[in-house]
Amino acid sequence: MxxxxxxxxxxxxxxxxxxxGQELPSVSLISRVNNDPFAILVSTMISLRTKDQVTLEAFNRLYEKAHSPMELARLNADTIEKLIFPAGFYKTKARNLKKSAHIIISRFSGNVPNKIDDLLSLPGVGRKTANLVLSLGFNIPAICxxxxxxxxxxxxxxxxxxxxxxxxxxxxxxxPKKYWIEINEILVKYGQAxxxxxxxxxxxxxxxxxxxxxxxxxxx
Ligand code: SF4
Known part of the structure; x- marks a missing residue:
């Protein structure tokens, strides 16, 4: 080093x-429009191995139908699949989104948790997603x-x-901690440009x- x-x-x-002047990554853009950890969780789960534009459109279709874990849990997996298609691994993501919504309701009173270990207990959520939810969803310093x-x-x-x-x-x-939240957005844009x-x-x-x-x- x-x-x-x-x-x-x-x-x-x-x-x-x-x-x-460079376009924002999809989840950053979503975080600017929706001050909502649930929106960050859902969009980040959709974004894995998926192009930015596809993520944005898939998220918008799903979020229009499900603004909360309760509304998401009520959708069946087939409907979620159709809404997020053609995101990569859309079938697996649909199942994980639905299961996560149920866990958030049963274990976290319907609120997206703001602790990394709790986030990591959700299916389909790894460190990248968990840290993005903490940083963009809750404004908690974390490095994605x-x-x-x-x-x-x-x-x-x-x-x-x-x-x-x-x-x-x-x-x-x-x-330095003051850059923990921002570093992901900067380096994603830098990597694309x-x-x-x-x-x-x-x-x-x-x-x-x-x-x-x-x-x-x-x-x-
Ligand atoms: S573009 Fe080249 S010089 Fe710039 S950070 Fe990447 S490797 Fe380094």
């Missing part, structure tokens, strides 16, 4: 400026590490890790001078 101090304020500010956050944090030399779970633990130790998975746009990247490009084989 990079042992030099990381100039966090400079890095984050420079990335923010480079991303001005998805494939973009994991890849870019390693390329930049912030961490040296093999899995998103390891990256989360490493970032919790070094990233510049630090692309297969051939990053290093020639256009404003933080290239501070980036060791760890693991980058091909760049533009």
């Amino acid at each position: 990079n042992t030099r101090p990381i100039p966090w304020d400079y890095m984050i500010q420079t990335m923010r400026e480079a991303l001005a 590490v998805d494939t973009h956050v994991h890849r870019i944090s390693n390329r930049l030399g912030w961490v040296k890790t093999k899995s998103p779970e390891e990256t989360e633990l490493a970032l919790l130790k070094i990233l 510049l630090c692309r998975p297969n051939s990053p746009w290093c020639s256009r990247c404003p933080v290239a001078g501070s980036c060791p490009k760890t693991g980058v084989i091909k760049q533009r």
Whole structure:
């Protein structure tokens, strides 16, 4: 891992400026419109392995019919499937959404829980989803590490890790808390616009001078 101090304020500010005008990831957009942890939970569950535009449309169709765990639990799984199709793994997601709604009603009085272990007890909810619900749904500092956050944090030399779970633990130790909520949105957008998975746009990247490009084989 990079042992030099990381100039966090400079890095984050420079990335923010480079991303001005860039579209928000679907769940971030949903969080701006709906101040509702249930909306964040449902949209994040739909978003796994699904394109942003598909997530947005699938979420809107489902949320129109089910604004709460009670309303979601009343829908049958076939209806949920149809509403969220063509999201990836829509059949499994429909079942998990319905089961989660029942658990939220029976164990958490109908309210989406705001503790990570409680969120992780819901079917289909992993650390990525749980942390996004905490951060965007409840404004609780938490770091949501998805494939973009994991890849870019390693390329930049912030961490040296093999899995998103390891990256989360490493970032919790070094990233200033004021950036925990925001880092996911910044790096998702950065990964879509510049630090692309297969051939990053290093020639256009404003933080290239501070980036060791760890693991980058091909760049533009
Ligand atoms: S220099 Fe290249 S590898 Fe490093 S953050 Fe920028 S785009 Fe990604």
